[in-house]
Amino acid sequence: MSVCACGIIFAMATLEPGVEVSGRTALRRLRRAMVAIIGGFILFAPALPQVFGVQSPFCRPWIMYSGVAMGLLKGEFSLAKPDDSTETFAPLDVLGLERYPWRAGSGQPHQVDTVDDLSRAASRFCGTLRNGERLSFRGWMSTQRGWEPIEAVDICGAG
Amino acid sequence: MTPAHALARCADIEGSTRAISLVRIGLALVIWARFAHDMALHSNTDGWHVFVSIWFFVFTSMMLVGLYTRLAVPMVALTLAVLYFVFGLGGVRSEWAAHHIYLLMAVTTLLSFTPCERSYSVDRYRAVLLANREGRSPPAEYGNLWAQRLIIMQMAALYFWTAVDKSGAPFLSGDRLEAILTWLHSGRPLEEILLLPAFLVPASVAIVLVEYFLAVGILVRWLLPIAVPLGLALHASFYVMLPLATYSITMIVLYLAVLPPDSVHRVIDRMQGHAPTPHRL
Numbered sequence: 001m002s003v004c005a006c007g008i009i010f011a012m013a014t015l016e017p018g019v020e021v022s023g024r025t026a027l028r029r030l031r032r033a034m035v036a037i038i039g040g041f042i043l044f045a046p047a048l049p050q051v052f053g054v055q056s057p058f059c060r061p062w063i064m065y066s067g068v069a070m071g072l073l074k075g076e077f078s079l080a081k082p083d084d085s086t087e088t089f090a091p092l093d094v095l096g097l098e099r100y101p102w103r104a105g106s107g108q109p110h111q112v113d114t115v116d117d118l119s120r121a122a123s124r125f126c127g128t129l130r131n132g133e134r135l136s137f138r139g140w141m142s143t144q145r146g147w148e149p150i151e152a153v154d155i156c157g158a159g
Numbered sequence: 160m161t162p163a164h165a166l167a168r169c170a171d172i173e174g175s176t177r178a179i180s181l182v183r184i185g186l187a188l189v190i191w192a193r194f195a196h197d198m199a200l201h202s203n204t205d206g207w208h209v210f211v212s213i214w215f216f217v218f219t220s221m222m223l224v225g226l227y228t229r230l231a232v233p234m235v236a237l238t239l240a241v242l243y244f245v246f247g248l249g250g251v252r253s254e255w256a257a258h259h260i261y262l263l264m265a266v267t268t269l270l271s272f273t274p275c276e277r278s279y280s281v282d283r284y285r286a287v288l289l290a291n292r293e294g295r296s297p298p299a300e301y302g303n304l305w306a307q308r309l310i311i312m313q314m315a316a317l318y319f320w321t322a323v324d325k326s327g328a329p330f331l332s333g334d335r336l337e338a339i340l341t342w343l344h345s346g347r348p349l350e351e352i353l354l355l356p357a358f359l360v361p362a363s364v365a366i367v368l369v370e371y372f373l374a375v376g377i378l379v380r381w382l383l384p385i386a387v388p389l390g391l392a393l394h395a396s397f398y399v400m401l402p403l404a405t406y407s408i409t410m411i412v413l414y415l416a417v418l419p420p421d422s423v424h425r426v427i428d429r430m431q432g433h434a435p436t437p438h439r440l
């Protein structure tokens with residue numbers, strides 16, 4: 001008796017008045033539940049990694065291209081010669097590249113994250129210098145925070 | 160509109176299945192463009208790889224032509240999930256953990272819940288033949304499109320959260336876009352133009368504003384005449400300027416899902432020279 005009463009109360013609480021229980025109603029409710037759950041996940045799951053810093057393989061942050069183009073140089077290399085003349089070079093010239101490789105990821109030979117990396121990146125160019133020639137750089141390096149100033153004197157001597 | 164009404168509209172929406180069927184065909188081709196080389200038998204390295212390759216090509220082919228579609232599309236979604244979670248995030252093929260792979264996996268999974276077999280498929284052809292034999296009307300190219308609304312929601316979420324990621328000084332100042340274009344276009348013909356400050360700052364701000372707009376615009380019917388061309392132009396420019404693998408072309412294909420389904424149905428009828436028919440045949 002009490003089970004029947006509970007069943008009737010449950011049915012009255014969950015059914016819209018005048019609508020009979022049917023497969024279509026159940027299907028409609030299931031669809032609405034799925035839309036609510038899946039839609040909520042789609043819309044709000046990226047907040048976990050992007051806002052709260054919680055990493056999960058199931059919550060994808062939409063941060064495309066945020067980690068590429070790091071460690072690039074913008075500015076000028078200056079080569080001071082023993083006769084007090086100066087010659088300037090673009091970063092690609094000193095790095096020995098026609099253009100940057102499209103391979104993404106860190107630790108590539110042309111990437112400069114610190115002042116010390118400059119001598120490594122310019123090592124091939126340094127090998128061509130004559131006695132008394134000093135290579136310096138003044139400009140910026142690309143980071144996630146934008147362009148940050150970087151300056152170094154006698155890069156080849158430091159290497 | 161209350162949240163309950165919005166939920167009911169999303170979940171109970173019905174319409175023509177032509178657009179979502181074209182999405183099915185487009186996604187199958189995009190999946191081939193991304194994975195066919197890796198899955199081809201000439202790329203196989205062991206027995207398991209052969210099995211995965213055959214499985215991949217069988218079910219993507221079925222998805223493409225719409226044969227046993229309600230089986231094929233979930234199987235392709237499952238395959239992409241394995242490639243993304245097991246091989247991609249598992250570190251075996253880290254490039255398979257990229258955003259464009261996740262997007263393909265997510266929208267193919269959602270496609271599994273759509274009636275994308277009811278148009279432009281072998282399944283429909285067989286259903287029409289059967290109806291003709293039995294002397295009844297062909298089945299309607301019509302169905303419940305709640306999962307198609309979720310695909311649009313996925314696109315909107317992508318636009319919103321990627322705009323959030325860019326909403327900071329490093330990107331809005333033009334610095335990050337300059338670094339990206341320096342990386343891609345140094346030593347190339349357009350370098351001088353693309354690295355002008357007069358281009359970088361407005362372009363950076365415009366990208367973020369457009370992405371925020373599209374996050375809402377593709378969800379609101381009366382904004383579609385602006386949102387759709389703008390979105391297509393955004394992705395077309397990304398496609399030609401940035402190496403984004405299949406991301407841009409995937410989003411372009413998904414705009415078929417954004418368009419009002421019955422409008423797509425009527426336009427196709429007109430293109431084929433038929434008088435406009437009610438969406439229920």
